[in-house]
Amino acid sequence: MFILCALRSARFGISRVFATQPTQFLHCSGARLIAADKELLIKLRKKTGYTFTNCKKALEKFDSDFQQAEAWLHQQAHKEGWSKASKLQGRKTKEGLIGLLHDGNSAVLVEVNCETDFVARNIKFRELVQLAGIATMEHCRAKQTNLTDYVKSSFVAEEVKKLKTSLDGRTLADQLALAIGNLGENMAIRRAAWVAVPSDWYIGAYVHGELPVDNPSLTKMTFGKYGGFVIYRALEQNAKEQLSDLGRRLGQHIVGMMPLSVGSVDDPPGDDSETKLLAQPFLLDPGTTVGQLLQTNGVSVLDFVRYECGEVIEAGENV
Structure with a gap:
């Protein structure tokens, strides 16, 4: 009608x-x-x-x-x-996040910086950190075949930004520009490190100041202000659960005590012994050195990587 x-x-x-x-x-x-x-x-x-x-x-x-x-x-x-x-290129980026991606017998650490802690906690910024970690992992996967020893690679800013993401084929430099346009702050992808080990070796990983996972898209990665991983292997038969727990505690020690090298149990005491991992008092049991802890557990540490968000990197230092 x-x-x-x-x-x-x-x-x-x-x-x-x-x-x-x-x-x-x-x-x-x-x-x-x-x-x-x-x-x-x-x-x-x-x-x-x-x-x-x-x-x-x-x-x-x-x-x-x-x-x-x-x-x-x-x-x-x-x-x-x-x-x-x-x-925004000239504006300082002292804040940001360390991202840790640990997948089986390989792991990646990345550092991405921004201007404020407020943006560092933004989901879009954390998605950018995760993209950088995944792109680094995918780029390095080809080096993992038939490993008989561990493999470690480090990437400076320009190398990381050239990597492409599987999400849409864009480079990380493009993804960085998108994030800057979206969030309105200067940002920088600073560095990345990747490691892979044989199937019977271990990677212990730890992130300090870990942010809560409040979005399903961020479950692949752990985010914080400090991060590290340690490469180790068992010298005798040990339960995997025991070795995994030890790896996390070693990672926590590396983040907290800031060693510069692994060192050796045979190193004589000296002024630089406190910077060598094996000579340091163990963070969770200061009455025992890390070297003594490893001997007790039948474990050998081969290498480690430690990142601190915004830390000063000396010229020529391995990033």
Whole structure:
């Protein structure tokens, strides 16, 4: 049924009668349309992480075509990110996170910096750290075949940024620009280290100041301000659970006591003995040296890596 509406102009004495659609139909249709648009907007916002304003603008620009809107948002963020990256380049990045990715017989440590601790705790920033860790791991996987000894690689900033991500094929430099455009702070991918060991060796890993995992997308990685891993092997038969627990405690010691080298149990006491891992009093039992702890447990430590977010790296130092 249509409703007849009469409009009369008092000034000109003209009357017009026209038909309109039922008011109930108009109300229901409009409500469904608004609900659908809102649902699409929320979906786009959740998937891309960009602001509601930009997501709304993208959907309006492409008549609610989700794929075109998403592609345009990434394109704009990429363009604006590079622009912001160049403008913010001189600003100091003393905050950030260490990311640890431990997968079976291989592990990666990465450091990504930003300007404030507030941004360091942002999910988008942690996703960038995770992308850097995964890209490093995937790049190094080819070196893991038929290992008879451990393999360790270190990467400086420019090397890490050239790595491509499996997410969309972009380089980490591109992903960095996107994050800068999205979060509005200067950021820097500083370094990465990767290690792989034979199947009967072990990697002990530890992160201090660990952030809670509050998003399912971040479960692959552990984040904190300090991180380290230690490479070790058993000299005699030990339970794997015992060895795994020992590896975590060794990692905790390395993060806390900051050794510079492994050293040897035969090293004579001297001024530099406190910087050698085996000569240091064990963090969790100061009455025992690390070397004595390892002998008691029938374990040999081969190498380790320690990262501290924002630490000063001496020229020529292995990062």
